Amino acid sequence: MTDDVDRWLSELIRLYEDDERLTDKQIKILQAAVEIFAEKGYASTSTSEIAHRAGVAEGTIFRHYATKKDLLFSIVTPVMSKLVAPFVFRDFNKVLHLEYSTYEEFVRAVIRNRIDFAQRYWPVLKVMVREISFQPQLQAQFKVEVGTQVAQRIRRVIQYFQRQGEIVEFPPESVMRLTASVVLGYLLTRFLWMSEKPWDDHKDVEEMVRFILHGLTP
Amino acid sequence: MTDDVDRWLSELIRLYEDDERLTDKQIKILQAAVEIFAEKGYASTSTSEIAHRAGVAEGTIFRHYATKKDLLFSIVTPVMSKLVAPFVFRDFNKVLHLEYSTYEEFVRAVIRNRIDFAQRYWPVLKVMVREISFQPQLQAQFKVEVGTQVAQRIRRVIQYFQRQGEIVEFPPESVMRLTASVVLGYLLTRFLWMSEKPWDDHKDVEEMVRFILHGLTP
Amino acid sequence: MTDDVDRWLSELIRLYEDDERLTDKQIKILQAAVEIFAEKGYASTSTSEIAHRAGVAEGTIFRHYATKKDLLFSIVTPVMSKLVAPFVFRDFNKVLHLEYSTYEEFVRAVIRNRIDFAQRYWPVLKVMVREISFQPQLQAQFKVEVGTQVAQRIRRVIQYFQRQGEIVEFPPESVMRLTASVVLGYLLTRFLWMSEKPWDDHKDVEEMVRFILHGLTP
Amino acid sequence: MTDDVDRWLSELIRLYEDDERLTDKQIKILQAAVEIFAEKGYASTSTSEIAHRAGVAEGTIFRHYATKKDLLFSIVTPVMSKLVAPFVFRDFNKVLHLEYSTYEEFVRAVIRNRIDFAQRYWPVLKVMVREISFQPQLQAQFKVEVGTQVAQRIRRVIQYFQRQGEIVEFPPESVMRLTASVVLGYLLTRFLWMSEKPWDDHKDVEEMVRFILHGLTP
DNA sequence: TATGAATGAGCTTTCATTCAT
DNA sequence: GATGAATGAAAGCTCATTCAT
Numbered sequence: 001m002t003d004d005v006d007r008w009l010s011e012l013i014r015l016y017e018d019d020e021r022l023t024d025k026q027i028k029i030l031q032a033a034v035e036i037f038a039e040k041g042y043a044s045t046s047t048s049e050i051a052h053r054a055g056v057a058e059g060t061i062f063r064h065y066a067t068k069k070d071l072l073f074s075i076v077t078p079v080m081s082k083l084v085a086p087f088v089f090r091d092f093n094k095v096l097h098l099e100y101s102t103y104e105e106f107v108r109a110v111i112r113n114r115i116d117f118a119q120r121y122w123p124v125l126k127v128m129v130r131e132i133s134f135q136p137q138l139q140a141q142f143k144v145e146v147g148t149q150v151a152q153r154i155r156r157v158i159q160y161f162q163r164q165g166e167i168v169e170f171p172p173e174s175v176m177r178l179t180a181s182v183v184l185g186y187l188l189t190r191f192l193w194m195s196e197k198p199w200d201d202h203k204d205v206e207e208m209v210r211f212i213l214h215g216l217t218p
Numbered sequence: 219m220t221d222d223v224d225r226w227l228s229e230l231i232r233l234y235e236d237d238e239r240l241t242d243k244q245i246k247i248l249q250a251a252v253e254i255f256a257e258k259g260y261a262s263t264s265t266s267e268i269a270h271r272a273g274v275a276e277g278t279i280f281r282h283y284a285t286k287k288d289l290l291f292s293i294v295t296p297v298m299s300k301l302v303a304p305f306v307f308r309d310f311n312k313v314l315h316l317e318y319s320t321y322e323e324f325v326r327a328v329i330r331n332r333i334d335f336a337q338r339y340w341p342v343l344k345v346m347v348r349e350i351s352f353q354p355q356l357q358a359q360f361k362v363e364v365g366t367q368v369a370q371r372i373r374r375v376i377q378y379f380q381r382q383g384e385i386v387e388f389p390p391e392s393v394m395r396l397t398a399s400v401v402l403g404y405l406l407t408r409f410l411w412m413s414e415k416p417w418d419d420h421k422d423v424e425e426m427v428r429f430i431l432h433g434l435t436p
Numbered sequence: 437m438t439d440d441v442d443r444w445l446s447e448l449i450r451l452y453e454d455d456e457r458l459t460d461k462q463i464k465i466l467q468a469a470v471e472i473f474a475e476k477g478y479a480s481t482s483t484s485e486i487a488h489r490a491g492v493a494e495g496t497i498f499r500h501y502a503t504k505k506d507l508l509f510s511i512v513t514p515v516m517s518k519l520v521a522p523f524v525f526r527d528f529n530k531v532l533h534l535e536y537s538t539y540e541e542f543v544r545a546v547i548r549n550r551i552d553f554a555q556r557y558w559p560v561l562k563v564m565v566r567e568i569s570f571q572p573q574l575q576a577q578f579k580v581e582v583g584t585q586v587a588q589r590i591r592r593v594i595q596y597f598q599r600q601g602e603i604v605e606f607p608p609e610s611v612m613r614l615t616a617s618v619v620l621g622y623l624l625t626r627f628l629w630m631s632e633k634p635w636d637d638h639k640d641v642e643e644m645v646r647f648i649l650h651g652l653t654p
Numbered sequence: 655m656t657d658d659v660d661r662w663l664s665e666l667i668r669l670y671e672d673d674e675r676l677t678d679k680q681i682k683i684l685q686a687a688v689e690i691f692a693e694k695g696y697a698s699t700s701t702s703e704i705a706h707r708a709g710v711a712e713g714t715i716f717r718h719y720a721t722k723k724d725l726l727f728s729i730v731t732p733v734m735s736k737l738v739a740p741f742v743f744r745d746f747n748k749v750l751h752l753e754y755s756t757y758e759e760f761v762r763a764v765i766r767n768r769i770d771f772a773q774r775y776w777p778v779l780k781v782m783v784r785e786i787s788f789q790p791q792l793q794a795q796f797k798v799e800v801g802t803q804v805a806q807r808i809r810r811v812i813q814y815f816q817r818q819g820e821i822v823e824f825p826p827e828s829v830m831r832l833t834a835s836v837v838l839g840y841l842l843t844r845f846l847w848m849s850e851k852p853w854d855d856h857k858d859v860e861e862m863v864r865f866i867l868h869g870l871t872p
Numbered sequence: 873t874a875t876g877a878a879t880g881a882g883c884t885t886t887c888a889t890t891c892a893t
Numbered sequence: 894g895a896t897g898a899a900t901g902a903a904a905g906c907t908c909a910t911t912c913a914t
Contacts, residue, residue, distance in 0.1 A: 023894085025894085025895080040352065041261060041352050043259060043261035043262045044261045044352065046886075046887060046888080047887075047888060047889085048886090048887070048888090051897095056895080056896090057895060057896045057897055058888085058889085058896085058897070059889090059890080059891085059895070059896055059897065059898095060894080060895055060896070060897095061888095062888080062889060062890080063894070063895070063896095066889095067888080067889080068887095068888065068889090130348070130351065133259075133348065133410070134258060134259050134262065168428075170425055170429075174422075174425055177403060177404070177407055178400060178403070178425075178426070178429050180403065181399045181400050181402065181403025181404065182396060182399050182400065182403075184399065184403060185395060185396070185398065185399025185400075185402060185403065186395070186399070189395055192351070204392075207388055207392055207396075208396070210386075210433075211388075211396050211433040211434070212433065214432050214433045214434075214435060215428075215429040215430065215432045215433030216429065216432075217432060241877075243877080243878075264903075264904065264905085265904080265905060265906085266903080266904080266905090274878080274879090275878065275879045275880055276879090276880075276905090276906085277878070277879055277880065277881095277906085277907080277908085278877075278878055278879070279906095280905085280906060280907075281876090281877065281878070281879095282877090284906095285905080285906080286905065286906090459873085461873090461874080476788065477697060477788050479695060479697035479698045480697045480788065482907075482908060482909080483908075483909060483910085484907090484908070484909090487876095492874080492875090493874065493875045493876055494875085494876070494909090494910085495874070495875055495876060495877095495910090495911080495912085496873085496874055496875070496876095497909095498909080498910065498911080499873070499874070499875095502910095503909080503910080504908095504909065504910090566784070566787065569784065569846070570694060570695050570698065604864075606861055606865075610858075610861055613839060613840070613843055614836060614839070614861075614862070614865050616839065617835045617836050617838065617839025617840070618832060618835050618836065618839075620835065620839060621831060621832070621834065621835025621836075621838060621839065622831070622835070625831055628787070640828075643824055643828055643832075644832070646822075646869075647824075647832050647869040647870070648869065650868050650869045650870075650871060651864075651865040651866065651868045651869030652865070652868075653868060677898075679898080679899075700882075700883065700884085701883080701884060701885085702882085702883080702884090710899080710900090711899065711900045711901055712884090712885090712900090712901075713885085713886080713887085713899070713900055713901065713902095714898080714899055714900070716884085716885060716886080717897090717898065717899070717900095718898095720885095721884080721885080722884065722885090
């Protein structure tokens, strides 16, 4: 767990580097907070426990984060943005055409990329997945970022491959949902429910790709 | 929401009917608790709020449920048992052979049944899905009931159809996971994330059946 | 413990026999109450625990005893009266002259009688001793019964033996206090602090008598 | 009452001075707690009442004392140690031989010292005496400190004077018990039961010394 | 008479937040 | 910037007492 948290932290630190650098204490607070949020949930975590694990005074937390909720958002928001980053740059379509000539290649790339992402950010994602349904503010942010930004672009990709006759003429939303379900189901099984089992990425990815492709063959 | 809660409640009342009948107040407490737990989560719900919504004194809650956690378990546990009920009766295999001669029929039946179940018990399921990762006791119960009871039986079904050459020779765990992912993804989308949209069950079921069947064709 | 309680109970039952007989439940309540009061103290005992140990409903307690305090008083008061009984009958002095011609005989008789009494009523005495300092009502009752009734009579006895030249000319209050201290110290050591040790009544009584007599010799 | 509490407090403050100084609020809490515990007993005292009398917020109590019981122990424990202090220093026997050549001198010194001690620490002693029979933790501590430390040393003193032929050949436990009973009886009468009466220390001490000495003469 | 569900005030304890140092 | 003592509202829970059955 701590290793995972560290990986995310080093990225987060770099993220803030440009404008306001994170203090040493701030880093320790974020680290402690993610660890405990991931373990017992936001609502069941006390600021005093975070302070203790971070090795700082309780007051120090509130010097940097006005409220406990602000601390949660400071952790989840940047990762939520990262989550959609691969899909939102302007030339997404061009890149797509150049790099992936078939839906199979596209699906394989997306799956690999998402597994990689989940692995890198797992503790924060766990917090995000569980808190999003309790925090309207996170829900709103998610809807804007994913719903409008990502969904639209992917819908166009799907429609393109449908026009090519590569995939079945289900409503694009269905195609999206079916594909995403398979990937999400894998990620939850692998990282949340059976994280102790040994997993063979390559084999699993190929299984999923075959399943999705066959499933969507016209 | 209230309608859904009512549907679950009337079943719960019947469940208890045999040994210790539920008091009028007890019913109101369960009703209020599920509603608020589903809305803001177990940890963020106060017993005083439950009491207020139920129209009883706070002490009344603790007369029937020794702790707040006991109240949660009294709500979730019976539904968790119901959840696995269709798979655990002794003659599961016989029934299977008689009723479903193909994996397609089996999958279609399961999907329909699960949608029906989710619809009937949605509010409690929502609470269960969100709390299971915080409550080791629920996790343990789930592992016993689902892991040992259900998974084994379904694995045998899958192996049977694999021997028939109907479905691809993936590891049974993969087949299970892929199938379940599709159904779970649908249920979450439909009841949790986009419950306001209009949904066409029949069409959706056929889409899923086609997707899974094609996906698993050898 | 239970045996001791039983001994006291049978007397209490007889006490009430004349006017209002104690119901079966009432007896069980008194029994349970004394046991738990003696164990954990009045303030730390809940009426629900008494009801449970007595095997009756909580409401039943309040049918017989208007408040928890009333229950305490119903237990302690009769024993407090018994405590002073040997000293308060009208012809105390006559009896004294007939039966005890020396202070030694008087002291020996009193000590034996008090040990006997303490043994018989120990659980209730324990409750009484500990609660008397918290309950003004018990204090008042004690002051009236002991202070005015008993102290006066004993003072006269002491003054009589002082006039006989048998005991030293300390203030009667001092003689009383010194004598009582020795007996009380023995009873507390024997029943409260070291109840598990084996005790030899006869030897101990003679030791005390000798100590007191020598101590008070002019 | 308040004066007595103050006397004890100033000693307690000095006791803590070396390692962790007591906060101003902490002192007020201890002061208020002793006063109310002494008045109505530990179990019947609410932390809110303590907070109110101390003029602090209820939360402040729990910042310094994890539980209400911890608060009780913080008050009683140091006094219990003080209680045995005069008997436990290493050279107790030497000092004894130098200072007290007769049992009479020894008894007189002990009585004076104990009266002095009781006077100084009365409110806390009252709390201690009443709570010790409800709190196994206090009982255990008392048994260790008094039972093993003090009783042994005093037994040796008694045996020494018995060898000198100064006091009667009762079992040392009896001598101890008889002597202690007289002192304890005096202290309880003087401070607990009849604290309002005027008392003449010097006369009372000489009375007790004479009583004990005569009582124990061989 | 006896019950036990119901009450609501009060209990101990927790907690996010403030603020003087 | 950092601290941690202090706060007081609110948490989960207990309890003596009431009352309809």
